[in-house]
Amino acid sequence: MSTEVNVKEKFTFWQALGHxxxxxIYLVLAIVVIVPxxxxxxxxxDVSPRxxxxxxxxxxxxxxxxxxxxxxxxxxxxxxxxxxMLISMIRHAFARNIKVMVLxxxxxxxxxxxxxxxQAAEEFSKQEGADxxxxxxxxxxxxxxxxMGENIKAVFPKDGNGRAxxxxxxxTGIRKLADIGLIVSLSxxxxxxxxxxxxxxxxxxxxxxxxxxxxxxADAYPYLQTGQLTGLLAGMKGAAEYEFMVFQHGFSKAKMTxxxxxxxxxxxxxxxxxxxxIGNIGFFADRRRxxx
Amino acid sequence: xxxxHILLSWQMVGALxxxxxxxxxxxxxxxxxxxxxLYVGISLGYTIALTWYSTVWPDLFQxxxxxxxxxxxxGQKLLLVIPLLFGLMYFTAFIPKVGWVMRVPMGFIMGWGxxxxxxxxxxxxxxxxxxxxxxxxxxxxxWHLLLFGLISLVGVIxxxxxxxxxxxxxxxxxxxxxTGIIFLMVGFGASFGYTVMSRMSLLIGRFQFLLRDxxxxxx
Numbered sequence: 001m002s003t004e005v006n007v008k009e010k011f012t013f014w015q016a017l018g019h020x021x022x023x024x025i026y027l028v029l030a031i032v033v034i035v036p037x038x039x040x041x042x043x044x045x046d047v048s049p050r051x052x053x054x055x056x057x058x059x060x061x062x063x064x065x066x067x068x069x070x071x072x073x074x075x076x077x078x079x080x081x082x083x084x085m086l087i088s089m090i091r092h093a094f095a096r097n098i099k100v101m102v103l104x105x106x107x108x109x110x111x112x113x114x115x116x117x118x119q120a121a122e123e124f125s126k127q128e129g130a131d132x133x134x135x136x137x138x139x140x141x142x143x144x145x146x147x148m149g150e151n152i153k154a155v156f157p158k159d160g161n162g163r164a165x166x167x168x169x170x171x172t173g174i175r176k177l178a179d180i181g182l183i184v185s186l187s188x189x190x191x192x193x194x195x196x197x198x199x200x201x202x203x204x205x206x207x208x209x210x211x212x213x214x215x216x217x218a219d220a221y222p223y224l225q226t227g228q229l230t231g232l233l234a235g236m237k238g239a240a241e242y243e244f245m246v247f248q249h250g251f252s253k254a255k256m257t258x259x260x261x262x263x264x265x266x267x268x269x270x271x272x273x274x275x276x277x278i279g280n281i282g283f284f285a286d287r288r289r290x291x292x
Numbered sequence: 293x294x295x296x297h298i299l300l301s302w303q304m305v306g307a308l309x310x311x312x313x314x315x316x317x318x319x320x321x322x323x324x325x326x327x328x329x330l331y332v333g334i335s336l337g338y339t340i341a342l343t344w345y346s347t348v349w350p351d352l353f354q355x356x357x358x359x360x361x362x363x364x365x366x367g368q369k370l371l372l373v374i375p376l377l378f379g380l381m382y383f384t385a386f387i388p389k390v391g392w393v394m395r396v397p398m399g400f401i402m403g404w405g406x407x408x409x410x411x412x413x414x415x416x417x418x419x420x421x422x423x424x425x426x427x428x429x430x431x432x433x434x435w436h437l438l439l440f441g442l443i444s445l446v447g448v449i450x451x452x453x454x455x456x457x458x459x460x461x462x463x464x465x466x467x468x469x470x471t472g473i474i475f476l477m478v479g480f481g482a483s484f485g486y487t488v489m490s491r492m493s494l495l496i497g498r499f500q501f502l503l504r505d506x507x508x509x510x511x
Contacts, residue, residue, distance in 0.1 A: 037503055265489065
């Protein structure tokens with residue numbers, strides 16, 4: 001399928017299906033992505049139980065009074081999948097008056113966390129230090145998580161803007177990970193949700209949910225079955241589901257980015273399935289010719 | 293959105309770099325190389341600056357050299373000398389004669405890392421997962437829980453048998469092993485499906501940027 005047409009070799013129609021020029025494939029994919037973005041089909045209708053679990057876990061923090069901690073464990077390369085999760089979760093928390101803490105284990109993603117906090121805080125008129133805290137980035141991954149299990153202020157004596165954590169009203173009564181209601185790792189690789197599982201969940205029994213890139217999602221499912229993860233948002237679909245729920249509950253009327261992307265996503269998947277079938281027909285036609 | 297706004301904006305820079313990267317679909321070229329190197333350079337520079345200002349300076353250099361004894365006790369300062377020395381030892385990699393010194397901090401990091409990682413991993417990925425694979429009385433309460441529990445149990449046992457090489461795969465062992473292959477293939481299929489979704493998401497993200505943020509065609 002990926003090889004270019006060999007003009008010297010003569011193919012039957014069925015064999016040619018297995019030798020489609022890769023540029024035609026790129027063109028087909030570009031069309032099935034662009035057209036539904038311009039002319040929306042509104043295919044997004046339902047939400048998976050896994051996404052509902054994450055939503056409920058954050059929503060229930062309202063009753064406990066404990067804060068939500070979001071770890072931005074991705075960089076701009078995974079922005080389309082994970083940033084909509086990040087901003088939707090912050091909007092959800094702010095709409096329910098839940099305190100939010102944001103930190104990053106990836107240096108290149110920390111700024112995205114700050115940007116999302118700032119944007120949502122403006123929408124909901126929230127005060128930094130009183131309603132939310134941006135912890136910033138600290139190198140060391142395992143040592144950072146283990147350290148926060150004992151004392152958050154020892155690892156982050158100051159927030160991302162250089163203010164002492166002790167001086168921030170929101171941090172009163174928050175000493176270690178056990179004081180956090182739910183940790184959500186938005187993860188694009190290593191370090192990511194796996195590190196939070198190893199140290200925060202396993203050792204300090206912290207409640208953990210994950211939002212992951214689709215590539216990682218299959219690896220994360222076993223931890224749902226055992227209850228180590230409270231919920232999972234898988235890839236752009238998970239982001240779209242969360243956005244959809246926040247919108248549906250009336251918590252935010254902001255423009256959605258992941259939910260409209262489900263139209264091109266669905267059509268692109270359909271195109272890929274067709275191409276896989278076509279490629280297989282070509283493969284078998286080739287094999288048959290070889291035997292003849 | 294005016295033409296001037298489109299041309300004189302950061303979105304224009306983003307759009308140009310997107311096209312430079314997309315040009316690789318045709319073939320490798322200098323525009324692609326430029327965008328690739330720019331990305332690597334900026335990422336690395338940003339990481340170095342952020343690590344310095346968020347960790348190295350406030351946690352090491354400032355308390356060690358620039359804080360008075362009234363703020364940071366002498367004992368604490370002496371403790372900070374250890375990570376400073378370990379950090380400096382890494383630079384011996386550039387001096388072949390004393391390059392072996394680098395093994396000291398590496399050994400420390402490996403020892404500490406393994407000590408922390410092994411028990412946590414055994415607990416998280418082995419013991420918990422074995423517990424999760426067992427049939428529990430709760431599963432008998434609903435038929436679908438029992439069914440999924442049984443599938444999971446059979447899948448785990450057969451997949452483990454597939455990787456058991458101390459005995460020839462014959463008879464019942466072969467049946468179990470080949471059943472394991474089916475489970476593995478289903479697992480690989482799920483991973484591939486998710487990978488396709490991930491890659492498509494990135495493509496959609498770029499087109500959203502081009503059509504919405506840059507051209508303003510979609511809202």
